[in-house]
Amino acid sequence: MAGASGGRSLEETPTWAVAVVCFVLVLISIIIEHIIHLIAKWLKKKHKRALYEALEKIKSELMLLGFISLLLTVGQSPISNICISKSLGATWHPCSKEEETESNNNKAEEETDSETGGRKLLSMLSDSGGSFRRILASGSSTDKCAERDKVSFVSKDGIHQLHIFIFVLAVFHVLYCVLTLALGRAKMRRWKHWETETRTAEYQFSHDPERFRFARDTSFGRRHLSFWTKTPALMWIVCFFRQFVRSVPKVDYLTLRHGFIMAHLAPQSHQKFDFQKYIKRSLEEDFKVVVGISPPIWFFAVIFLLFNTHGWKSYLWLPFIPLVIILLVGTKLQVIITKMALRIIERGEVVKGVPVVQPGDDLFWFNRPSLLLYLINFVLFQNAFQLAFFAWAWYEFGLRSCFHRHVEDIVIRISMG
Structure with missing residues (x-):
């Protein structure tokens, strides 16, 4: 399945790029875990029982936050597919309507500036066959809530x-x-x-x-x-x-x-x-x-x-x-x-x-x-x-x-x- 924002899926991504990303993430995780292990070992050596228990509690809190993040990742599509009425979605915003309009106008200007380059890229890819058609189908996928004249409970970007x-x-x-x-x-x-x-x-x-x-x-x-x-x-x-x-x-x-x-x-x-x-x-x-x-x-x-x-x-x-x-x-x-x-x-x-x-x-x-x-x-x-x-x-x-x-x-x- 292609990405939600119209980017390349893993089908069109080089395996070396995927391997590099996974290697960096695993390496960072191992380094952080080793640092925590060294701190715990030093606290035990110094007989700092309370601080060692505090470190264990920090680890459990970080694990809880990681679990919350995992739930958000798994539930990203189901949550974004929940539709609510536009009148309900327009309540309790952190920004005023004027500020939202100004922000949307700025985004529209940025998209207009990049439209020319996008058209050139489109013409270059038009001869690439099936791969391009899959990307185009992904990018042109319509919002399910918009089809029903509603808005998402929380968008994928949110x-x-x-x-x-x-x-x-x-x-x-x-x-x-x-x-x-x-x-x-x-x-x-x-x-x-x-x-x-x-x-x-x-x-x-x-x-x-x-x-x-x-x-x-x-x-x-x-x-x-x-x-x-x-x-x-x-x-x-x-x-x-x-x-x-x-x-x-x-x-x-x-x-x-x-x-x-x-x-x-x-x-x-x-x-x-x-x-x-x-x-x-x-x-x-x-x-x-x-x-x-x-x-x-x-x-x-x-x-x-x-x-x-x-x-x-x-x-x-x-x-x-x-x-x-x-x-x-x-x-x-x-x-x-x-x-x-x-x-x-x-x-x-x-x-x-x-x-x-x-x-x-x-x-x-x-x-x-x-x-x-x-x-x-x-x-x-x-x-x-x-x-x-x-x-x-x-x-x-x-x-x-x-x-x-x-x-x-x-x-x-x-x-x-």
Whole structure:
């Protein structure tokens, strides 16, 4: 069967060309698989169990995306042969009718420019016999939906463009997760200095476990116990701005470290325990979660595609949803630390040694700490989705297509991502 666009089928294609294409594709696949195998081997050698599981999850996600692409390939003809009425096919377009008309006119001009060359090619092939007749029959095949005065549910060109978008989305999602892990580890490098400081004599003297102090006079108390903590609304406002400036200061790190040791380890482990290393392992465990794409996140991605239509001005509000969510998560984490400080006051005005914080599930939304991690996972995927959509639209339709007709649309998508 000849190609859908009137090109040569494999019957008229040199076998060496087919072999070269297959060889290149297989070679690239083997190289990528070998690189992933080397990374997995290195992670096992370094005893990075969480990162190894994250790598396996990335492989499964890539396999899922590949399976979706395979389904699109197999279902290309059946999907394109589904016919709907023209009135229904004219609804919810990403471009306005004026932009569609302008785009069609540009395509018509390009076809007109190449018509002369096409006629010359036609005359050259007119003497080539049966091979030409097969190509001509393929190129002149009529649209089944057009014969019924209808349009395709999704055209074959549209399915091909969707193929490319899935590939771009997979690349951006993996890069986004890896970049987030790298930035998190880079931020924690400064904590290594604080961890080393806990082994010095100066630290032991300033944090004497037998010393009694007012809770408000401690460094942790002076940071979190003030007049603004008495009003919930004011506390949320202060915590909102705190996430932008030193979201994890030294006093919070040392206090949370002390509270963790008192809750889970023996007091003698205070100097030996490396809390920064424990947090790094916890980050790797969390990375194993956020790198995955759950069914609800896929559902929201489809919703984002649905509302990316002309008239909804989605470029003015859609990219801001992940921003609002991540700001709420950052504020909530600051509020949790502040509430742990308030619990110290509730237990007594005077503390012995370093204030001991007591976290609990009741400090989180719906008593579910995992909800914050899920929201971070959602934001990571949606930001990768926004940037992937921008890169795909740029590649397929140009920078100033109807997807990004406005300059503010380009600025918002890139800056929010």
